[in-house]
Amino acid sequence: xxxxxxxxxxxxxxxxxxxxxxxxxxxxxxxxxxxxxxxxxxxxxxxxxxxxxxxxxxxxxxxxxxxxxxxxxxxxxxxxxxxxxxxxxxxxxxxxxxxxxxxxxxxxxxxxxxxxxxxxxxxxxxxxxxxxxxxxxxxxxxxxxxxxxxxxxxxxxxxxxxxxxxxxxxxxxxxxxxxxxxxxxxxxxxxxxxxxxxxxxxxxxxxxxxxxxxxxxxxxxxxxxxxxxxxxxxxxxxxxxxxxxxxxxxxxxxxxxxxxxxxxxxxxxxxxxxxxxxxxxxxxxxxxxxxxxxxxxxxxxxxxxxxxxxxxxxxxxxxxxxxxxxxxxxxxxxxxxxxxxxxxxxxxxxxxxxxxxxxxxxxxxxxxxxxxxxxxxxxxxxxxxxxxxxxxxxxxxxxxxxxxxxxxxxxxxxxxxxxxxxxx
Numbered sequence: 001x002x003x004x005x006x007x008x009x010x011x012x013x014x015x016x017x018x019x020x021x022x023x024x025x026x027x028x029x030x031x032x033x034x035x036x037x038x039x040x041x042x043x044x045x046x047x048x049x050x051x052x053x054x055x056x057x058x059x060x061x062x063x064x065x066x067x068x069x070x071x072x073x074x075x076x077x078x079x080x081x082x083x084x085x086x087x088x089x090x091x092x093x094x095x096x097x098x099x100x101x102x103x104x105x106x107x108x109x110x111x112x113x114x115x116x117x118x119x120x121x122x123x124x125x126x127x128x129x130x131x132x133x134x135x136x137x138x139x140x141x142x143x144x145x146x147x148x149x150x151x152x153x154x155x156x157x158x159x160x161x162x163x164x165x166x167x168x169x170x171x172x173x174x175x176x177x178x179x180x181x182x183x184x185x186x187x188x189x190x191x192x193x194x195x196x197x198x199x200x201x202x203x204x205x206x207x208x209x210x211x212x213x214x215x216x217x218x219x220x221x222x223x224x225x226x227x228x229x230x231x232x233x234x235x236x237x238x239x240x241x242x243x244x245x246x247x248x249x250x251x252x253x254x255x256x257x258x259x260x261x262x263x264x265x266x267x268x269x270x271x272x273x274x275x276x277x278x279x280x281x282x283x284x285x286x287x288x289x290x291x292x293x294x295x296x297x298x299x300x301x302x303x304x305x306x307x308x309x310x311x312x313x314x315x316x317x318x319x320x321x322x323x324x325x326x327x328x329x330x331x332x333x334x335x336x337x338x339x340x341x342x343x344x345x346x347x348x349x350x351x352x353x354x355x356x357x358x359x360x361x362x363x364x365x366x367x368x369x370x371x372x373x374x375x376x377x378x379x380x381x382x383x384x385x386x387x388x389x390x391x392x393x394x395x396x397x398x399x400x401x402x403x404x405x406x407x408x409x410x411x412x413x414x415x416x417x418x419x420x421x422x423x424x
Contacts, residue, residue: 006213039052058108221265225240238355
């Protein structure tokens with residue numbers, strides 16, 4: 001079965017919230033830890049189970065608008081620069097607001113760095129700045145403080161954290177929430193859950209017990225293709241190009257409507273492992289040296305490990321993560337050969353090569369039709385790409401190029417609208 005009744009929200013969060021932390025390895029598990037803290041604050045404050053679940057979900061994605069290491073490091077300062085910190089909150093809102101079931105989550109993320117003294121909360125303003133935003137803000141700063149102090153049980157650094165938070169009651173943080181935190185801080189289990197608990201399992205117990213349909217997953221995949229690609233101006237529209245070319249090629253092989261949707265999703269997510277690659281390598285204005293190239297190649301491995309957590313989407317993982325495998329076994333990350341590469345994987349491999357060589361890169365201009373055909377033929381003749389798919393690509397290259405150009409032009413407009421001066 002290609003796709004079951006839906007994808008569990010908890011498995012999506014397990015994959016994607018940790019992916020966001022790849023921007024900075026020193027921030028490992030930041031999102032999950034904030035989710036645990038935020039859920040504890042919300043419960044102690046007396047919110048409903050549904051509200052706690054939504055706040056925890058927002059916590060799992062609250063820094064989705066951060067694309068650079070510099071910005072991630074800045075966000076981990078207890079007193080970050082407000083313009084910078086509000087920038088990624090706004091970008092996160094723009095990215096998530098149109099995903100079904102994420103409307104409230106997006107609003108909480110938009111205001112999760114609002115200072116209490118500038119916008120004191122009252123129930124009447126819930127429609128503008130949700131209570132969850134103030135909870136996220138406090139939870140985020142608690143986690144940052146804990147991380148900076150490198151908390152170890154028995155040294156009592158938690159007292160220092162409580163004092164630092166208490167000083168900001170009525171200024172940075174909502175006073176009632178600070179009191180809630182003070183109550184929680186006296187419980188050993190609160191700290192041990194954050195520092196030593198099975199974070200992914202703890203968060204899954206809290207999250208909404210909902211699923212995303214394939215249609216909703218496509219919207220979600222489109223958002224994450226932008227999170228992936230926006231880390232570099234050179235690849236800001238790459239994934240949508242691969243998705244469109246791959247889907248059109250699959251049509252030539254009479255894939256079913258369901259399979260075409262899954263191919264589209266595979267294209268969106270094929271480079272998700274690039275979130276584990278340092279931005280200075282992605283943005284290097286020249287060819288990579290051998291050590292940098294080795295790091296770049298690891299992205300396909302990370303894509304496979306991230307996507308294998310999405311139960312019910314195994315075929316998407318095979319199609320997406322094997323796009324750098326080659327028929328002759330010379331590809332990566334697993335060196336798979338012809339017999340191990342199903343048709344969808346071979347299609348996406350050709351779609352990725354064609355899209356990549358057609359795009360402008362920091363060290364070269366995009367290839368024209370004649371050059372693209374020559375590269376595809378060379379790789380086919382060398383036994384790297386499926387010859388029949390290459391032949392179909394060449395015979396329909398004008399149509400494929402028009403599709404690619406159209407969707408990438410639209411994606412570039414969306415990129416400029418989303419970033420709107422935020423990223424540069």
